[in-house]
Amino acid sequence: xxxxxxxxxxxxxxxxxxxxxxxxxxxxxxxxxxxxxxxxxxxxxxxxxxxxxxxxxxxxxxxxxxxxxxxxxxxxxxxxxxxxxxxxxxxxxxxxxxxxxxxxxxxxxxxxxxxxxxxxxxxxxxxxxxxxxxxxxxxxxxxxxxxxxxxxxxxxxxxxxxxxxxxxxxxxxxxxxxxxxxxxxxxxxxxxxxxxxxxxxxxxxxxxxxxxxxxxxxxxxxxxxxxxxxxxxxxxxxxxxxxxxxxxxxxxxxxxxxxxxxxxxxxxxxxxxxxxxxxxxxxxxxxxxxxxxxxxxxxxxxxxxxxxxxxxxxxxxxxxxxxxxxxxxxxxxxxxxxxxxxxxxxxxxxxxxxxxxxxxxxxxxxxxxxxxxxxxxxxxxxxxxx
Numbered sequence: 296x297x298x299x300x301x302x303x304x305x306x307x308x309x310x311x312x313x314x315x316x317x318x319x320x321x322x323x324x325x326x327x328x329x330x331x332x333x334x335x336x337x338x339x340x341x342x343x344x345x346x347x348x349x350x351x352x353x354x355x356x357x358x359x360x361x362x363x364x365x366x367x368x369x370x371x372x373x374x375x376x377x378x379x380x381x382x383x384x385x386x387x388x389x390x391x392x393x394x395x396x397x398x399x400x401x402x403x404x405x406x407x408x409x410x411x412x413x414x415x416x417x418x419x420x421x422x423x424x425x426x427x428x429x430x431x432x433x434x435x436x437x438x439x440x441x442x443x444x445x446x447x448x449x450x451x452x453x454x455x456x457x458x459x460x461x462x463x464x465x466x467x468x469x470x471x472x473x474x475x476x477x478x479x480x481x482x483x484x485x486x487x488x489x490x491x492x493x494x495x496x497x498x499x500x501x502x503x504x505x506x507x508x509x510x511x512x513x514x515x516x517x518x519x520x521x522x523x524x525x526x527x528x529x530x531x532x533x534x535x536x537x538x539x540x541x542x543x544x545x546x547x548x549x550x551x552x553x554x555x556x557x558x559x560x561x562x563x564x565x566x567x568x569x570x571x572x573x574x575x576x577x578x579x580x581x582x583x584x585x586x587x588x589x590x591x592x593x594x595x596x597x598x599x600x601x602x603x604x605x606x607x608x609x610x611x612x613x614x615x616x617x618x619x620x621x622x623x624x625x626x627x628x629x630x631x632x633x634x635x636x637x638x639x640x641x642x643x644x645x646x647x648x649x650x651x652x653x654x655x656x657x658x659x660x661x662x663x664x665x666x667x668x669x670x671x672x673x674x675x676x677x678x679x680x681x
Contacts, residue, residue, distance in 0.1 A: 376594050384586035388579060396571060397446040397562050405455075405544050405556040407433035432549060437542040437558055445534045450563040453529040455544065457492075458554035461502075461520045465494055471548035475528045479538040486539075488528045489547075495522055521554060531563065 327333075410431040445451055455473055459465050474489040497505070512518040544558065564572050571578040 376598075377591070380587055380590040380594060383590050384583045387586045388582040391582065392571070396568060397449055398443075399562055399572065401443055401560040403437050403443070403558045403560070405435035405437060405558055407435050407544075407546065407553075407556055409433060433546045433551070433553075433556075435544045435556065437544065439540050439542070443560075444537055445532075445539060445560065446562075447534055447537045449568075450531045450533050450565070451529065452527060452561045452563050453532055454559040454561065455526045455528055456555075456557045456559060457524045457526070457546075458556075459494060459522050459524060460552060460554060461494070461522060462552055464550055465552050468548065468551060469493055471546065471551055473526055473528070474545045474547060476543040476545075477532075477539045478541045478543070480540045482541070486529070486532065490526050490528060492524055492526050494524070 439445075453475070455475070457473075470491050470493045472489055472491050475487070476484060477486040478484055506513075506520070509518055513520070542558065544556065546553075546556070562568075
């Protein structure tokens with residue numbers, strides 16, 4: 296086993312032996328320059344020059360790397376803040392639109408109700424009961440929810456839409472009245488309006504001609520023999536305190552026949568609401584841009600406050616603490632004042648300390664040379680002796 300281990304050790308690849316090379320180099324230098332004149336005059340200053348150049352290059356590279364790193368981090372932070380500002384601007388515009396712009400059109404179906412007032416054999420029926428003795432005026436109660444309440448100060452147009460079939464009874468009906476009452480949650484009347492209307496008149500010949508032309512559509516079901524009446528009950532209604540919660544609709548006719556009745560609440564815009572409603576894309580672009588500019592300005596102010604002003608404060612603090620430390624070193628050595636001689640002693644002591652520092656700096660080069668000699672030439676001798 297030992298022979299196999301030795302053979303395997305011989306077969307392993309070996310790295311370059313720096314110790315042997317250093318020893319051979321030291322022997323060569325001792326032979327060539329036994330008095331170390333060339334090493335002190337040429338070799339050691341060259342090593343020092345190369346070492347200083349390398350340290351300077353390393354320091355510059357480290358500074359450039361830190362500057363590049365700080366620049367990249369600032370760019371990434373600026374991009375992230377800009378993206379957040381964009382999303383914030385969009386969110387602010389959406390919130391502004393939801394709070395500022397009311398619902399443009401609200402359509403509520405009015406389910407008309409009838410009340411039985413008399414029987415056919417009763418003597419209390421009035422003259423209208425000869426035509427329709429089984430119902431009173433059609434009435435409907437519309438209750439507005441929180442989302443359907445009218446915005447305070449916004450003008451609205453309230454329109455009743457009636458779909459009436461062109462039956463003989465409706466054609467002979469003539470004029471009839473539509474009334475609307477608007478009440479608050481305490482059932483107090485806030486506004487009242489009544490309007491008169493009737494079917495559009497068509498002569499018998501015109502009616503027959505239209506029927507002949509539209510018979511295919513009537514048979515398929517794409518069209519019907521009906522008329523849709525739009526009656527504006529309130530042209531410019533403004534709710535001042537958001538009190539209207541209940542709307543009552545009544546058709547003052549007992550013989551009218553209809554398919555459906557609905558109430559349309561349409562907001563009448565003016566000014567900024569008109570521009571936002573009729574030019575939504577341009578308004579959204581302008582609003583988001585304004586919000587983005589405001590958010591970017593706020594972000595730049597915060598950035599300046601927390602980056603540049605904090606650096607200025609740190610520099611000022613550093614300068615102040617440095618001056619304070621220097622002042623304390625010069626004037627806080629002795630607590631007692633001994634007259635002008637004491638100040639002379641302090642000045643001389645400070646000068647002597649500076650001289651000592653200078654002497655230490657002057658001797659640093661010789662010490663560096665001695666250390667280099669020990670590392671390069673004495674280490675190998677020690678290894679050989681061992």
